[in-house]
Amino acid sequence: MAKNKNTIKREVLIMLRDSRKRVKNKDVIKYIFKLQGRENTDDVSTSGYYGTNFAAWERDGLIDRNKNGYKITPSGRLYIKDRQAWDLRKLRLDVKKYKDRCHNLRVQYWESVYSNPKVNSNKALNKFISSIADACNQSKLLYADMVWQEELFELQQDIVDALHQGYEDNLFTAEQILAFEYVFSKTNG
Numbered sequence: 001m002a003k004n005k006n007t008i009k010r011e012v013l014i015m016l017r018d019s020r021k022r023v024k025n026k027d028v029i030k031y032i033f034k035l036q037g038r039e040n041t042d043d044v045s046t047s048g049y050y051g052t053n054f055a056a057w058e059r060d061g062l063i064d065r066n067k068n069g070y071k072i073t074p075s076g077r078l079y080i081k082d083r084q085a086w087d088l089r090k091l092r093l094d095v096k097k098y099k100d101r102c103h104n105l106r107v108q109y110w111e112s113v114y115s116n117p118k119v120n121s122n123k124a125l126n127k128f129i130s131s132i133a134d135a136c137n138q139s140k141l142l143y144a145d146m147v148w149q150e151e152l153f154e155l156q157q158d159i160v161d162a163l164h165q166g167y168e169d170n171l172f173t174a175e176q177i178l179a180f181e182y183v184f185s186k187t188n189g
Contacts, residue, residue: 005083008032008035008036009053009057010079010080010083011031011035012028012031012032012035013062013063013072013076013079013080014080015028015031016028016063016070016071016072016076017072017076017077017080019071021069021071022066022068022069022070022071023069023070023071024068024069024070025050025051025054025069025070027069028050028054028069028070029050030042032050054070057076060075060090061073061075061076061090062075062076062079063076075089106154106155106158109155110158
């Protein structure tokens, strides 16, 4: 295990870990001022810059906050013990959230197509693709483009499956199905 670098964030998490009770916002900021070497730690504003950082730490699952103050979470303890393990765990959670979001977008696409027969399927497909691209850009995940491609291939497979079902229900001829399969196999292979 690599040695963890002592940052202010890590030092604050250690202080929260060592505390027996929740620590007030004002006391956490005073502690940060002390770590920064400030002389006057009594002049503390409890909003703004530090509040934004604390909210990010809370979103990352490092701390828990309620009206009585902050406490460290199990994820915060992992951050202190092994930052690389915490980074990997967070990345895995982010990838899972991203995959779930892409899957939900695909489900929404099919629901919009099936719920309204008059819906323009090209517009719905364009909306689906742009929504996934937006999700990909917002997540800033490594390999996000692979997840995006995976969702498009699954959408493509949904279409092929629907065409086969249409063939079984005598809605399409075998020649029509083969033409679709030829197009999709060219894009997949």
